[in-house]
Amino acid sequence: MVNTRSILTTFVVVGSVLASEITLQTRQSDPCANIGGQKWVDPADLRACFTSVPVDPAIKENIIDVINKTLPFHASVNYQISAPEPFTDAVHEDLLKDLARISSQSYDSDYDLHLDISKTFKNLKDALFSNFLPIPLVLLTDASGTQAVHIAPEAYNVSSVEFADQIDVWEAALPKGITLKSLNGATVLSINDADPFAAVDANAEITGTFQALGLVRIREH
Numbered sequence: 001m002v003n004t005r006s007i008l009t010t011f012v013v014v015g016s017v018l019a020s021e022i023t024l025q026t027r028q029s030d031p032c033a034n035i036g037g038q039k040w041v042d043p044a045d046l047r048a049c050f051t052s053v054p055v056d057p058a059i060k061e062n063i064i065d066v067i068n069k070t071l072p073f074h075a076s077v078n079y080q081i082s083a084p085e086p087f088t089d090a091v092h093e094d095l096l097k098d099l100a101r102i103s104s105q106s107y108d109s110d111y112d113l114h115l116d117i118s119k120t121f122k123n124l125k126d127a128l129f130s131n132f133l134p135i136p137l138v139l140l141t142d143a144s145g146t147q148a149v150h151i152a153p154e155a156y157n158v159s160s161v162e163f164a165d166q167i168d169v170w171e172a173a174l175p176k177g178i179t180l181k182s183l184n185g186a187t188v189l190s191i192n193d194a195d196p197f198a199a200v201d202a203n204a205e206i207t208g209t210f211q212a213l214g215l216v217r218i219r220e221h
């Protein structure tokens with residue numbers, strides 16, 4: 001689910017498009033050839049492909065310039081340097097300083113550059129960009145006011161339409177007798193053996209919001 005209301009996020013995505021164009025131009029002993037045309041690949045192979053593309057200084061400058069020119073359209077750039085309550089402790093991000101740092105820093109690959117831009121902007125914790133594959137987690141409040149992490153009640157309604165050709169891959173990974181559909185609305189008891197909020201917090205540090213991640217043990221309902 002991509003919500004393009006966030007100008008900041010949109011331009012990070014524009015940067016990623018440029019990166020994939022460079023990828024297409026690089027073709028000798030190409031780690032990307034291993035994974036071309038495949039739907040599911042080993043993350044290590046994907047990383048090898050992404051990190052094989054060097055930074056093109058002209059494109060890097062263009063990306064930074066485009067992002068820099070969009071910042072004045074975003075009202076919160078100034079206050080995110082020292083965010084007001086209730087974000088006082090959570091957000092301290094000076095994007096102009098960040099861009100200056102990124103501009104002068106060298107990167108082993110174009111992927112590392114993009115990762116830095118992406119993580120830096122996500123430090124705003126401006127949760128307008130979410131992602132799910134295929135069980136988005138949401139915070140639901142029950143009638144007594146207790147909040148808990150759940151799989152979104154309409155998760156399957158969306159994933160079965162958006163990723164219709166991938167459902168069999170995910171279902172094959174589930175324990176016997178559990179279908180993706182049966183997980184709609186399930187309470188999440190732990191993620192990677194820890195309280196779900198540990199994963200929510202860890203993930204927010206990287207994604208700027210939170211998204212489905214890792215192993216989810218569920219209570220059937």
Ligand SMILES: *[C@@H]1O[C@H](CO)[C@@H](O)[C@H](O)[C@H]1NC(C)=O
Pocket residue numbers: 064065068099100103
């Ligand atoms: C971003 O734009 C401002 C204002 O035009 C300029 O002073 C600054 O040097 C630019 N930063 C980068 C990294 O290009």
Ligand SMILES: *[C@@H]1O[C@H](CO)[C@@H](O)[C@H](O)[C@H]1NC(C)=O
Pocket residue numbers: 153154157
């Ligand atoms: C999801 O689909 C089920 C039927 O499969 C339907 O009953 C339910 O209303 C749908 N939920 C939403 C939010 O669309």
